[in-house]
Amino acid sequence: MNRTKLLLLALVALFVASCATDTVDQGVTAESIAAKKFVNTSADAVAGELIIYVDEATAEQLLASECATRSGVTSLDGFAVEVGATELKPVFNLKVNAEQKRELDMHRWFTVCFSEDTNLDVAAKRLAECEVVERVQFATRVSQPKVTAEVIDPAELATTRAVNVPFDDTLLPRQWHYYNDGSVDFPNAKAGADINLFAAWEHTTGRPDVVVAVVDEGVCYTHKDLQPNMLVNEAEQNGADGVDDDDNGYVDDIYGYNFVDKGRVTWTRPGDSGHATHVAGTVAAVTNNGFGVAGIAGGSGNGDGVRILSCQIISDRNAAGVSATAAAVEYAADRGACVLQNSWGFEAGQLANDSAFETGTTGVEWKAFQYFMEKKNHPNLEGGIIIFAAGNDGKSVAGYPAAYNKLIAVSAIAPDGCPTYYTCYDRGCNVSAPGGEYFIRNGARFESGCVASTFPGDQYAFMQGTSMACPHVSGIAALAISYAADNGIVLTLPELKDIIVSSVSGLEFSGTKSHYETQGTMNLTNYKNKMGTGLIDAYRVLMAVRGTTCIPLPLGEQVILDINYYIGDGNLQVKMLESEISDEVKEKLGITDCRFMGSKLLITCTKPGSALVKLKYIAGGTAVGGGMITGGMEAEQEFAFVVRPGIKVDDSTGAPIVPGGWL
Numbered sequence: 260m261n262r263t264k265l266l267l268l269a270l271v272a273l274f275v276a277s278c279a280t281d282t283v284d285q286g287v288t289a290e291s292i293a294a295k296k297f298v299n300t301s302a303d304a305v306a307g308e309l310i311i312y313v314d315e316a317t318a319e320q321l322l323a324s325e326c327a328t329r330s331g332v333t334s335l336d337g338f339a340v341e342v343g344a345t346e347l348k349p350v351f352n353l354k355v356n357a358e359q360k361r362e363l364d365m366h367r368w369f370t371v372c373f374s375e376d377t378n379l380d381v382a383a384k385r386l387a388e389c390e391v392v393e394r395v396q397f398a399t400r401v402s403q404p405k406v407t408a409e410v411i412d413p414a415e416l417a418t419t420r421a422v423n424v425p426f427d428d429t430l431l432p433r434q435w436h437y438y439n440d441g442s443v444d445f446p447n448a449k450a451g452a453d454i455n456l457f458a459a460w461e462h463t464t465g466r467p468d469v470v471v472a473v474v475d476e477g478v479c480y481t482h483k484d485l486q487p488n489m490l491v492n493e494a495e496q497n498g499a500d501g502v503d504d505d506d507n508g509y510v511d512d513i514y515g516y517n518f519v520d521k522g523r524v525t526w527t528r529p530g531d532s533g534h535a536t537h538v539a540g541t542v543a544a545v546t547n548n549g550f551g552v553a554g555i556a557g558g559s560g561n562g563d564g565v566r567i568l569s570c571q572i573i574s575d576r577n578a579a580g581v582s583a584t585a586a587a588v589e590y591a592a593d594r595g596a597c598v599l600q601n602s603w604g605f606e607a608g609q610l611a612n613d614s615a616f617e618t619g620t621t622g623v624e625w626k627a628f629q630y631f632m633e634k635k636n637h638p639n640l641e642g643g644i645i646i647f648a649a650g651n652d653g654k655s656v657a658g659y660p661a662a663y664n665k666l667i668a669v670s671a672i673a674p675d676g677c678p679t680y681y682t683c684y685d686r687g688c689n690v691s692a693p694g695g696e697y698f699i700r701n702g703a704r705f706e707s708g709c710v711a712s713t714f715p716g717d718q719y720a721f722m723q724g725t726s727m728a729c730p731h732v733s734g735i736a737a738l739a740i741s742y743a744a745d746n747g748i749v750l751t752l753p754e755l756k757d758i759i760v761s762s763v764s765g766l767e768f769s770g771t772k773s774h775y776e777t778q779g780t781m782n783l784t785n786y787k788n789k790m791g792t793g794l795i796d797a798y799r800v801l802m803a804v805r806g807t808t809c810i811p812l813p814l815g816e817q818v819i820l821d822i823n824y825y826i827g828d829g830n831l832q833v834k835m836l837e838s839e840i841s842d843e844v845k846e847k848l849g850i851t852d853c854r855f856m857g858s859k860l861l862i863t864c865t866k867p868g869s870a871l872v873k874l875k876y877i878a879g880g881t882a883v884g885g886g887m888i889t890g891g892m893e894a895e896q897e898f899a900f901v902v903r904p905g906i907k908v909d910d911s912t913g914a915p916i917v918p919g920g921w922l
């Protein structure tokens with residue numbers, strides 16, 4: 260008798276015993292209790308599969324029987340006979356890190372497989388009526404937003420790079436989403452509608468000990484602009500085909516694992532879209548290697564980018580069920596990822612709110628997320644951060660699980676600094692990033708306003724979507740962890756989440772803009788203050804990790820900066836002292852005028868950029884104490900001057916006029 264049968268027999272025995280009791284003694288009550296055990300509904304659920312959460316004793320019995328050599332339980336009827344059950348297996352992989360998984364009760368989740376002809380609702384009801392079964396979940400599939408890729412003509416790959424980009428990747432000038440000086444070909448393109456990446460790159464470009472798991476289709480790991488930044492499982496790479504060389508429960512998982520087909524990661528099936536490869540490139544395509552695109556945390560051309568792990572949950576348009584998806588998230592945590600990049604969701608409308616997601620009806624996917632968030636895979640982040648695309652339905656609510664309040668959901672903006680026509684916004688959306696947008700001119704479609712990244716077959720392509728916005732935030736999270744590591748800072752997970760959602764530019768828009776798909780107009784007023792906290796800014800994220808306050812300064816205009824806006828409670832208690840602004844900083848920001856007057860600094864910057872400066876002031880009183888004088892204390896604080904186009908500040912205080920900053 261094989262292992263599966265043994266497990267099945269054990270479970271069936273338990274079902275029969277408990278179901279019989281329920282039916283006889285409790286009747287209708289048992290039915291109402293059973294109804295409360297359902298995590299979700301059977302709408303669009305996969306046939307022939309259910310996921311159950313059993314009580315502790317049953318879980319132990321089922322797991323122990325996995326190694327049993329005895330002939331097993333004899334009573335074979337009831338559920339197994341009715342539904343033609345063929346398999347019963349734990350959802351999670353207890354070969355790795357079992358202790359922590361048991362603490363989270365992950366060992367109590369099982370998948371039951373049976374004939375696809377079986378009525379799912381009837382089978383689920385049967386299971387729910389069993390005392391030992393505490394929850395029953397229908398195996399819904401994940402969905403991935405549809406994408407339209409516009410492959411970049413190879414002739415363009417040889418484009419001479421513009422002089423104003425910091426690295427030599429030939430397509431970097433097309434990546435307006437990293438640094439937008441307003442010259443991108445898009446209606447009303449706005450300088451500053453970007454993630455302000457170039458300034459961040461002056462401080463870090465990533466670290467190879469930071470692993471980002473891309474939960475998506477399979478990543479084309481042979482792509483020459485990705486391959487050096489793929490996480491390699493060396494035991495498998497140097498091992499034997501068809502053998503689980505590192506004994507982690509997955510055969511041949513060299514660059515990740517394919518949870519749909521149960522094997523190697525794939526990207527060349529007819530239905531594959533290139534989505535994962537595009538997403539991975541935004542996070543960590545190799546930067547400064549002389550060709551292709553740059554990745555946000557792709558290193559500096561010295562093998563120092565963050566690493567990508569491919570957790571494949573969609574293959575040839577077939578999506579993994581929820582239990583395989585949960586296993587993919589668990590696998591990401593077990594392989595050392597500390598950032599989970601997710602441009603996918605469940606079909607909208609299955610769960611109405613956070614409480615349906617988390618409370619009495621918690622599903623198996625949440626258990627996997629919880630494990631990922633609790634697993635400490637990097638010494639400089641106490642946990643793992645999970646980032647989701649908000650969804651492309653244009654709804655005023657994020658999809659699930661993106662909307663869940665412990666995950667970061669990303670909405671998408673276009674090169675005009677306005678919401679894209681497709682983005683989900685408002686409820687459940689936490690922060691925005693560039694997702695790009697096609698536009699029509701004279702009847703023709705243009706892709707220059709989309710996001711440029713890697714595409715299978717050593718190609719490059721433009722795509723649009725919150726799927727493209729999401730990896731911007733994942734890449735920035737990876738930079739934040741890298742920067743923390745470089746500076747000996749340990750972040751908690753809540754700290755990193757707070758930093759990400761608070762390090763943003765204000766988004767200012769009004770009126771209407773044209774809608775690419777319908778060629779109608781979208782009313783931007785509907786989106787006001789609903790694109791999360793604003794547009795994420797990579798430089799601000801790093802400065803927040805460092806603990807340094809950013810002072811936005813306008814470009815080419817004299818400004819009177821009142822230090823009291825940035826220190827203390829703003830009651831003019833602080834007098835500024837003459838501070839040294841180095842020649843290097845003056846040159847970098849084109850500072851033509853710089854005078855200290857009382858609590859104020861009069862300054863004119865003529866070049867965009869950013870620089871760290873130390874400003875001195877008197878803490879208390881109007882003079883520094885010492886000698887015969889009783890007075891204030893001389894103090895010093897580091898600030899980051901940020902000069903960008905579009906920054907507007909108050910004439911008398913230098914405070915930014917757009918709440919939260921620039922744009």
Ligand SMILES: [Ca+2]
Pocket residue numbers: 495503504505506507508509510511512
């Ligand atoms: Ca393996």
Ligand SMILES: [Ca+2]
Pocket residue numbers: 495498499500501502503504510511512
């Ligand atoms: Ca192998």
Ligand SMILES: [Ca+2]
Pocket residue numbers: 428484544545546547548549550551552553554
């Ligand atoms: Ca490159």
